[in-house]
Amino acid sequence: MTKGQPASDYVTIGFEKIERDLRFFIECLGEVLRELGHSDLASHLPWFGSDPTKFETEQxxxxxxxxxxxxxxILNMVEENAAAYVRTIRERESGLIAERGLWGERFAKLKAEGVxxxxxxxxxxxxxxxxxxxxHPTEAKRLAVLDQHRSLFALLSGPDRETLPNSELHSLRAKTKAALERLWRTGEILLEKPTLTDERRNVFHYLRDVFPSVLPALDERLEEAWVAAGFDASHLRDESKLPQVRFGTWVGGDRDGHPGVTAEVTAETLERLRANAFVVxxxxxxxxxEKLSLSQWMQPLPASLxxxxxxxxxxxxxxARAVLSTNTSExxxxxxxxxxxxxxxxxxPHRISQLRADPGSYERAEQLAADLGILRDSLVEVGAQRLADSDVRPVLRAVQLVGFHLAQLDIRQNSVFHVKALSQLMDASGLDGSQWEEWTENERLRFLEKELRSPRPFLHASASAGPEADAVLGCFRTLAAHIARYGADGIGALIVSMTRRLSDLLIVYVLAREAGLTRSLPEGLVCVLPVVPLFxxxxxxxxxxxILGAFLDEPMTRRSLxxxxWNWGREKLSLTQQVMVGYSDSNKDSGIFASQWGLQKxxxxxxxxGRDTGIRIRFFHGRGGTVSRGAGPTHRFLEALxxxxxxxxxxxxxxxxxxxQKFGHFVTATYNLELLLAGVAATTIDHERSAPVTPPLAPVLERxxxxxxxxxxxxxxxxxFITFYRQATPIDALEHSRIGSRPSRRTGNPSLADLRAIPWVFSWNQSRFYVPGWFGAGSGLKALTETELADIKDQLRTWPFLYYVLTNIEASIASTDLELMQAYADLVEDTSLRDRFMKIIIDEWNLTxxxxxxxxxxxxxxxxxxMLRTLKLRADALRVLHLQEIHLLKKWRGYRKAGDEAAAEKMLPDLLLSINAIASGLRTTG
Known part of the structure; x- marks a missing residue:
């Protein structure tokens, strides 16, 4: 964009792009349906067909x-592609500084501030x-369907149709229709719950096929922005000076309320992670x-090589003989x-790649990195610096990214499960552990600290103590065996869900000792894996x-850190304690604002x-996919910390x-990871340039x-309330859904406390109440004085936390639909009960x-x-689905109430498909 030229209307450009692409793909879908004999369905297509609001549910x-x-x-992909399209235009016209939150804008802002x-x-x-x-059970689509979505996005994000000759446009239309037909014939509904193998395969797709290909693009955009900011380009030539991105996974390691995650599943997952790292x-x-075809006749051959x-x-x-006999001049x-x-x-080929351990094989990723370093240096020696940078460095970065483990596998378990395991161990060893719950915390700590002064286990490794003890120890012994064979790089942390007291963490040390996950040093026992509280x-x-302060004071914790x-260099020789904070349960128990403020404090x-003890705190944020579970724009989230x-x-x-949504496609994955990397770098600099202070409005926010x-x-x-909730939302249908391998309840008890936060949020979203994302905020604001409200208004733009939380609450309010809320509430059989709760909810909605x-x-x-234009684009089509879901829910519940389980089961796929379609339209489940 030349100086003085007005900026383009990017909003209009984006929506025009959406309309063009959406029309093309919906027309293709309509043609496919008609050609397959489904003209009635084609006539119901939204946006460019008949008006969907005219159809009665029964029709x-x-x-x-x-x-x-x-x-x-299709709409989701079209919007995603349009966003990338607009970002490209904006950067082309205004430079890299134009896109909020990315490297270019971050560097320009820091430079302007004198950093x-x-x-x-x-x-x-x-x-x-x-x-x-x-x-977590939030992915409502089959894995095969996700594969088809990727194929469609590749067609969507290809060359602009407006510039294609007729022959290529005809070919594109044919390919698009073929992809849509495959998607139609595949079907979206999960008729069977996905297995852990299914979930692992899906996660491996991203870890193996997406992220390694994105990393070079991330580095290129960093370097481009660095140079555009006027900084020294040579600084980034050394890969050790580049930001590090790593990946972790819980699939195959998260056993909190998931009986299917056994020690055998964890062992297999660790092996498959390792094998896929080598595939990458x-x-x-x-x-x-293939690239390094340099001939020794064209440049001197370095002796080092x-x-x-x-x-x-x-x-x-x-x-080596076969290799050395070919390409002898290269x-x-x-x-x-x-x-x-x-x-x-x-x-x-066509089979799972197998690990092997031949003589001479690499044992550690550092060995491969060292050999690549020699290769790079040899190219620099003959003057091929460009090839060293463009060809070898991306491979070195891939080694940094995936190592020999692809991603770190966390092991998560609930503190209550650990307590049961310890009680069983105590009983089996002749100690009375049956009364553990009756012990005071001081009594528990005296016992645990005494045990941790001794390296001897309770039982022989072959002994069985009980189901919980055997499950925990089986898992821990699997980890110990993996570490003995390959090292600990592939294992993340031992995460303790529902950490409520110091003893919940020390129990893990005792269980680790029992399973061989501790080492006996002259100064005492150490745990060879991090123990991480989840609050x-x-x-x-x-x-x-x-709790954390007491944990850090424990001698075994200090020794372990x-x-x-020092031994494994996990934390770059700094003492670091990882702490996980959960966004879901605090919200479920206390509402959106109290949860966010509690997390902030x-x-x-x-x-x-951490500053007082000299131990760096590494926060692990347990964010979900909705505002009520911690979601929100990445750059805003980081700035609000x-x-x-x-x-x-x-x-x-x-x-x-x-x-x-964030990593399914190359361009989107690159954008979201750049937001994260640039945001962490810039926000940390901001944090370190100012002293910690208590926000002046803290007392107001407390009220x-x-x-x-x-x-x-x-x-x-x-x-x-539970009666209203269970009848006014599709929670009962969600509990019958096939959207994840994990149960929707932790223990199976039919209580609100036992219900996981994910189906709790999912059910409110489906019925368009969005209660967890806004309820209570209006009453909280109303309780303040006019002066306090004026103070909040003044600081709304200058205090990122306040802006982030209230903006997210506003987005939740915008996503609600009063008419549909009432339609779902009409499912409540007791009209007085319905009216009572709807008055409470609508009054709070209006107030908020x-x-x-x-x-x-x-x-x-x-x-x-x-935002409202985007919501309006979906509104009429969603209304059709919501009304159909209400009709199906009523019918399904009628069958169940009459005891006709066969009829209820027969119609369940239609109901679940309706749920799935609404989730697609809302772009969220839980």
């Missing part, structure tokens, strides 16, 4: 759920981000060998091919600093504890359908939080909307037209 064809689900998936280049460069080397992919590295090396090649050949023995290629042969994996409820978040830092106090709580190092969960929590709890604690508009000084329609 809608049974398969309309599948049609609309596909249509909404020296040296400080920014030093921070880049300290940045380490680790998204952790989990398989082999692909990288094969491509590198000859020596390294001969050393590799010697280590491989006879296997020593660089030979060297890479020898590295390929040194990888401990056997690639078998989830509001009460637990409040107690978190005192030292061991992890807890993190600030935990970070201060408490000051001085971010140290350049962060872990955060990516759950369910958000994985596909707001208490009042909002009280309002929320009055709703949940009201007499017969009123108070938000008072703070903002204008309506949502005036301030957020793009």
């Amino acid at each position: 809608v064809p049974g398969q309309i759920g599948l049609v609309y689900s596909i249509a909404f998936q 020296p280049e040296s400080v920014i460069g030093e921070m880049l080397a300290r940045v380490r981000v680790e998204p952790v992919l989990t398989a 590295l082999r692909q990288q090396l094969v491509m590198l060998a 000859v020596a390294a090649r001969d050393k590799l050949a010697e280590s491989l023995g006879e296997k 020593p660089w290629r030979q060297y890479v091919e020898l590295m390929i042969d040194r990888l401990p994996i056997e690639i078998v 989830e409820t509001l009460d637990d978040l409040e107690a978190a600093p005192s 030292n061991f992890l830092a 807890a993190q600030a106090r935990l970070a201060q504890l 408490p000051n001085n709580s971010l140290s350049g190092d962060i872990r955060l969960t990516e759950q369910g359908e958000t994985i596909a 707001l939080s208490r009042a909002s929590q009280q309002s929320y709890r009055r709703l949940l604690d009201a007499e017969d 909307r009123e108070m938000l508009e008072k703070l903002r000084g204008a309506s949502m329609a005036e301030r957020r037209p793009r």
Whole structure:
């Protein structure tokens, strides 16, 4: 864009792109349906067909759920592609500084604030981000369907149709229709619950096929923005000075309430992660060998390369003979091919690749990285710096990314399960553990601390103590065996869900001792894996600093942190304690504002504890896919973190359908990971440039939080609330769904406390109440004085936390639909009960909307037209699905009430398909 030229209307450009692409794909879908004999369905297609609001529920064809689900998936992809399209135009016209939250804008802002280049460069080397992919039951689509969506997106994001000649346009239309027909014939509904193998295969797709290909693009965009900011390009030539991105996973390790995650599943998962890491590295090396066709007749042959090649050949023995007999004039290629042969994996076409351990095989990723370093240096020596940078460095970065383990597997278990395991061990060893729950915390700690002064286990390794004890110890022994064979790089942490007291953490040390996960040093026992508390409820978040402080004071904790830092270099020789904070249960128990404020306070106090003790706190954020479970724009989320709580190092969960939404396609994955990396770097610099302070409005927010929590709890604690909730939302249908391998309840008890936060949120979203995302906020704001409200209004733009939370609450309010809420509420059999709760909910909805508009000084329609336009695009089509779901729910419940389970089971797929289609339209489940 030339100087003085007005900026393009990017909103209009984006929506015009959406309309063009949506029309093309919906027309193709309509043609496919008509050609397959489904003209009635084609006539019901949204947006460019008949007006969907004219159809009565009984007139809608049974398969309309599948049609609309596909249509909404098309819309989702079209919107995603349009966003990338607009970003490209904006950057082309205004430069890299134009896109909020990315490297270009972050560097420009830091530079304008006077931050020296040296400080920014030093921070880049300290940045380490680790998204952790989990398989919570929020992904409502079949894995085969996700594969078809990827194929469609590739067609959508290809060359602009407007520029294609007729022959290519005809070909594109034919390919699009073929992809849509495959999707139609595949079907979306999960008729059987996915297995852990299914979930693992899906996660491996991202870890193996997406992230390694995205990493070079991330580095290129960083370097481009760095140079555009006027910084020294040579600074980033050394890969050790680049930000580090790693990945973790819970699939195969998260056993909290999941009986299917056995020790055998964990062992297999660790093996498959390792095997897939070698698949990635082999692909990288094969491509590198093809590129390095340098002839020794065109440049001098470095002696260092000859020596390294001969050393590799010697280590491989006879296997090296075939490599050295070919490409004899291309020593660089030979060297890479020898590295390929040194990888401990056997690639078998159309089968799962198998690990092997031949003499001379690599044992550690550092060995491969060292050989690649020699290769790079040899290229620099002959003047081929460009090839060293463009060809070898991306492979070195891939080694950093995947290591020999692909991703770190966390092991998560509930504290209650650990207590049962310890009680069984005590009983089996002749101690009375049956009364453990009756012991005071001081009595528990005396017992545990005494045990941890001794290296001897309770029982022989072959002895059985009980189901919980055998399950925990079986898992821990699997980890110990893996570490003995391969090292600990592939294992993340031992995460303790529902950490409520110090003893919950020390129990894990005792169980680790029993299973061989401890080492006996002269100064005492150490645990060879990090033990990580997970603080989830509001009460637990409040107690978190005192619990963690006591844990860090434990001698075994200090010894273990030292061991992890020095022996395995996990934390770059700094003492680091990882702490996980959960967004879901605090919200479920206390409401959106109290939860967010509780998390804010807890993190600030935990970070201060780290500074006081000299131990770096690495926060692990257990975020979900909705506002009520911690979701929100990445850059806004990072900026909203408490000051001085971010140290350049962060872990955060990516759950369910958000994985596909954020990383399903190359361009989207690149964008979201850049947002994360750039945001962590810039926010950490901001944190370290200012001293921690208590926000001046903290007392006001404390009052707001208490009042909002009280309002929320009055709703949940009201007499017969569970009856209203279970009849006004499709929670009973969700409990019969096939959307995840894990049960929807932790123990199976039919209580609100036992219900997981995910189906809790999913059910409210499906019925368009969105209660967890806004309820109580209006009452909280109403409880403040006019002066306090004026203070909040003044700081709304300058305090990122306040802006982030209230903006997210407003987005939840915008997603509600009063008419549909009432339609779902009409399912409640007792009209007086229905009317009582609907009055409470609608009164709070009106109050929340009123108070938000008072703070903002204008309506949502005036301030957020793009968001409302996006919601409006979906509204009519969603209404058809909601009304169909209500009709199906009523009928299904009638069968169940009459005891006709066969009839209910027969219609369940239609009901679940309706749920799935609505989730596609809302772009969220739980």
